[in-house]
Amino acid sequence: MTDTLRIAMAQLDPVVGDIAGNLDRALQARADAGDADLIVFPELFLIGYPPEDLVLKPAVQRAAMAAMEKAAAATGDGGPAMLLGGPWVDEGRLYNAVALLDGGRIQALRYKHDLPNYGVFDEKRVFAPGPLQGPVDFRGVRIGVPICEDIWTGDVVDCLSETGAEILLVPNGSPFELDKPDTRLNHATARVVESGLGLAYVNQIGGQDELVFDGASFVLNPDRSLALQAPSWHEALAIGEWRRGDDGRWFCQLAAVAPTGERLAEVYNAMVLGLRDYVTKNRFPGVVLGLSGGVDSALSAAVAVDALGAERVHCVMMPSRFTSRESLEDAAECARLLGTRLDEIPIEPAVAAFGGMLEPLFAGRPADITEENIQSRIRGMILMAISNKLGPMVLTTGNKSEMSVGYATLYGDMCGGFSVLKDVYKTMVFELCHWRNAHHGEGFLGPRGRVMPDRVIEKPPSAELREDQRDEDSLPPYPVLDDILHCLVEKEMGVGEIVARGHEKAVVRRVEHLLNLAEYKRRQAPPGVKITARSFGRDRRYPITNRFRAAEYDKGLS
Numbered sequence: 001m002t003d004t005l006r007i008a009m010a011q012l013d014p015v016v017g018d019i020a021g022n023l024d025r026a027l028q029a030r031a032d033a034g035d036a037d038l039i040v041f042p043e044l045f046l047i048g049y050p051p052e053d054l055v056l057k058p059a060v061q062r063a064a065m066a067a068m069e070k071a072a073a074a075t076g077d078g079g080p081a082m083l084l085g086g087p088w089v090d091e092g093r094l095y096n097a098v099a100l101l102d103g104g105r106i107q108a109l110r111y112k113h114d115l116p117n118y119g120v121f122d123e124k125r126v127f128a129p130g131p132l133q134g135p136v137d138f139r140g141v142r143i144g145v146p147i148c149e150d151i152w153t154g155d156v157v158d159c160l161s162e163t164g165a166e167i168l169l170v171p172n173g174s175p176f177e178l179d180k181p182d183t184r185l186n187h188a189t190a191r192v193v194e195s196g197l198g199l200a201y202v203n204q205i206g207g208q209d210e211l212v213f214d215g216a217s218f219v220l221n222p223d224r225s226l227a228l229q230a231p232s233w234h235e236a237l238a239i240g241e242w243r244r245g246d247d248g249r250w251f252c253q254l255a256a257v258a259p260t261g262e263r264l265a266e267v268y269n270a271m272v273l274g275l276r277d278y279v280t281k282n283r284f285p286g287v288v289l290g291l292s293g294g295v296d297s298a299l300s301a302a303v304a305v306d307a308l309g310a311e312r313v314h315c316v317m318m319p320s321r322f323t324s325r326e327s328l329e330d331a332a333e334c335a336r337l338l339g340t341r342l343d344e345i346p347i348e349p350a351v352a353a354f355g356g357m358l359e360p361l362f363a364g365r366p367a368d369i370t371e372e373n374i375q376s377r378i379r380g381m382i383l384m385a386i387s388n389k390l391g392p393m394v395l396t397t398g399n400k401s402e403m404s405v406g407y408a409t410l411y412g413d414m415c416g417g418f419s420v421l422k423d424v425y426k427t428m429v430f431e432l433c434h435w436r437n438a439h440h441g442e443g444f445l446g447p448r449g450r451v452m453p454d455r456v457i458e459k460p461p462s463a464e465l466r467e468d469q470r471d472e473d474s475l476p477p478y479p480v481l482d483d484i485l486h487c488l489v490e491k492e493m494g495v496g497e498i499v500a501r502g503h504e505k506a507v508v509r510r511v512e513h514l515l516n517l518a519e520y521k522r523r524q525a526p527p528g529v530k531i532t533a534r535s536f537g538r539d540r541r542y543p544i545t546n547r548f549r550a551a552e553y554d555k556g557l558s
Contacts (some may be wrong), residue, residue: 002141006328007240008033008239009228009240011202013235016048022067038127039083043085050208064087064088071480072105084098084101102138113130114150144171151187198219198250212274227240263433267424268303275395287314287395289383294461295433296399301340340514341447379412399422399429403521405511406514407474419525423528433452437450481508489540
């Protein structure tokens with residue numbers, strides 16, 4: 001029996017499906033852990049998280065299990081043992097598993113018991129729930145291995161505590177959303193209080209399609225004190241020194257405690273990491289976007305440069321006869337401040353061509369939103385042509401407020417491969433622009449200081465698709481709109497509840513109507529970074545064909 005343990009926490013960024021590459025990363029981290037006794041990896045590290053239906057392929061299962069055997073064999077050199085996650089098939093059932101690898105073989109396997117099946121999670125679709133199991137024996141120390149969701153309720157930890165666990169080591173694939181770090185810490189603290197055991201929470205880092213993982217791994221001692229806090233948004237190999245006290249309880253000595261970021265910094269970092277990993281893991285050479293002189297494209301360009309570097313960001317200004325001189329100047333200044341390439345491609349020749357082509361069919365009808373959408377679609381076609389010819393992915397620039405109410409054009413400004421603002425309301429867009437002009441984060445590849453002129457943030461938002469157009473011609477003021485949308489989308493509140501917050505009933509009903517009407521557009525939108533508790537797509541899955549309207553239902557009951 002030992003009274004000391006050096007436990008390394010590998011907060012790493014796996015690539016889903018890259019089993020060989022993830023194995024190599026695990027073995028390198030093990031080598032970097034030096035004289036640690038044990039190294040713990042995030043949930044399902046060998047295949048990457050979340051694997052979704054990929055994990056149902058028998059070939060994937062065989063490859064992951066073979067990689068686990070290779071990792072086990074590597075521990076025959078007497079170095080650190082490994083707690084490594086991957087899919088495992090046992091008696092015909094597929095499990096989300098963690099294996100204790102030591103002495104050249106698989107010493108023990110533990111299966112995830114509580115499978116999340118809400119929000120972005122649908123693990124019950126692919127995995128079987130594991131049984132409640134006791135701890136694993138590691139060199140005379142009984143270690144409990146609850147996996148991620150297993151600590152969000154008390155059953156698994158209760159079982160581990162009752163069967164003699166001495167330390168809790170928790171592999172996680174916990175994606176970021178606003179206020180999530182506090183939620184994780186609260187659940188972990190509850191389990192520590194209930195069990196009286198120290199707990200190490202190991203979370204992955206990186207972007208995976210719409211999800212982004214912030215890391216922020218930590219250790220709580222039995223007295224609830226924070227012994228270790230890994231940084232958010234960066235890979236880390238954090239080693240804790242654990243000792244058995246006179247009372248038999250294990251404590252981790254105080255190690256580095258990284259500062260936690262403030263709200264806007266967390267959101268901006270999520271966008272940067274989400275875009276960087278989406279572009280890099282999918283092997284795009286860079287991105288191209290329309291830089292209009294407006295606030296959304298300015299922020300998208302800043303995120304892109306911070307994520308990829310100015311040399312991998314191509315900006316295009318596509319003016320029409322409605323584009324203001326201020327917008328031309330502001331787009332040029334944004335590109336100058338960011339150091340990006342900016343090309344100008346006027347769209348009036350294409351607008352005239354389409355007008356001439358459609359004139360016989362549209363004769364006698366006044367100009368309306370049709371002509372506005374044609375401009376947007378011409379711009380989308382130009383960006384896609386650049387993408388096809390030169391290779392960069394088209395980055396869309398629409399925000400959550402616009403996508404909520406359909407203030408976007410299919411095959412126009414919605415055209416592209418990824419959106420960093422998809423889950424960011426317009427009011428937060430303004431806040432993030434002010435934040436980025438005043439801050440520069442670790443790992444940002446863009447310049448320090450201002451990255452957009454103040455006028456971009458301060459001028460009234462406009463799509464500039466007709467003379468003197470303003471967003472508020474078609475929408476309520478954004479502070480009003482965003483609060484109503486937050487109530488409808490994140491809170492699922494009824495019209496009466498929202499009106500009670502001080503909003504006009506007619507405005508609330510109109511916004512609700514627009515939200516319902518735009519579902520078909522959102523279904524065709526590109527993926528984007530999840531920021532809020534309820535993003536469109538993975539979180540909020542509404543039918544397109546849907547006649548239920550709360551206002552009509554409430555009226556019928558009254």
